[in-house]
Amino acid sequence: EVQLVESGGGLEQPGGSLRLSCAASGFTFSTYAMNWVRQAPGKGLEWVSASGSGGSSYYADSVKGRFTISRDNSKNTLYLQMNSLRAEDTAVYYCAKESIPGVGKRGGFDFWGQGTLVTVSS
Amino acid sequence: QTVVTQEPSFSVFPGGTVTLTCGLSSGSVSTSSYPSWYQQTPGQAPRTLIYSTDTRSSGVPDRFSGSILGNKAALTITGAQAADESDYYCVLYMGGGIWVFGGGTKLTVL
Numbered sequence: 001e002v003q004l005v006e007s008g009g010g011l012e013q014p015g016g017s018l019r020l021s022c023a024a025s026g027f028t029f030s031t032y033a034m035n036w037v038r039q040a041p042g043k044g045l046e047w048v049s050a051s052g053s054g055g056s057s058y059y060a061d062s063v064k065g066r067f068t069i070s071r072d073n074s075k076n077t078l079y080l081q082m083n084s085l086r087a088e089d090t091a092v093y094y095c096a097k098e099s100i101p102g103v104g105k106r107g108g109f110d111f112w113g114q115g116t117l118v119t120v121s122s
Numbered sequence: 123q124t125v126v127t128q129e130p131s132f133s134v135f136p137g138g139t140v141t142l143t144c145g146l147s148s149g150s151v152s153t154s155s156y157p158s159w160y161q162q163t164p165g166q167a168p169r170t171l172i173y174s175t176d177t178r179s180s181g182v183p184d185r186f187s188g189s190i191l192g193n194k195a196a197l198t199i200t201g202a203q204a205a206d207e208s209d210y211y212c213v214l215y216m217g218g219g220i221w222v223f224g225g226g227t228k229l230t231v232l
Binding site for chain 2: 035037044045046047050052056057058060094096099100106107108109110111112113114115
């Protein structure tokens with residue numbers, strides 16, 4: 001059974017940093033791209049970043065230069081380092097698995113974690 | 123910047139059929155956009171319904187189907203049930219590793 005468990009959320013001041021983790025199980029983690037998707041309170045879903053199975057990283061314009069995605073295939077864990085946090089980064093952050101395995105393969109997201117709440121406020 | 127468009131709201135009677143769409147502010151949606159559909163109820167994580175245009179996710183009833191209709195992606199729900207009252211989001215692949223979600227459709231089952 002695929003499981004994705006996010007952690008690391010919390011309250012942080014503007015300009016601060018947080019590191020989110022997503023522990024994965026139930027599939028061959030190293031062969032799938034992984035994504036972070038966020039949802040601000042009362043708003044829709046927003047794709048944030050992806051880590052390809054081949055090591056590539058991709059970012060939404062809204063976080064480029066401030067957030068860094070990484071993965072540790074030996075620990076089956078995805079990370080999101082969030083720096084220079086802003087109030088508008090306040091959201092539930094979800095980890096989502098790509099549906100198709102392989103480098104450069106796309107299909108959409110098939111499994112989601114339960115999310116971790118990040119609140120940026122002074 | 124390309125925007126992914128969805129109907130803000132839609133209504134359907136129990137037992138009825140509804141088709142939600144997902145388009146682009148400029149251009150057409152194709153299978154190369156890998157359109158995917160997600161259902162979300164308040165306070166819950168999204169649930170995957172359809173990925174890669176028309177592949178039903180595990181455990182999703184065949185009342186839900188995905189397709190390309192004209193220049194848009196479409197999610198069709200047949201035999202609508204009260205439990206289908208949710209927010210529905212689509213996401214499209216823009217190339218270069220970038221995905222963009224639509225704004226979501228709030229479906230009401232009357």
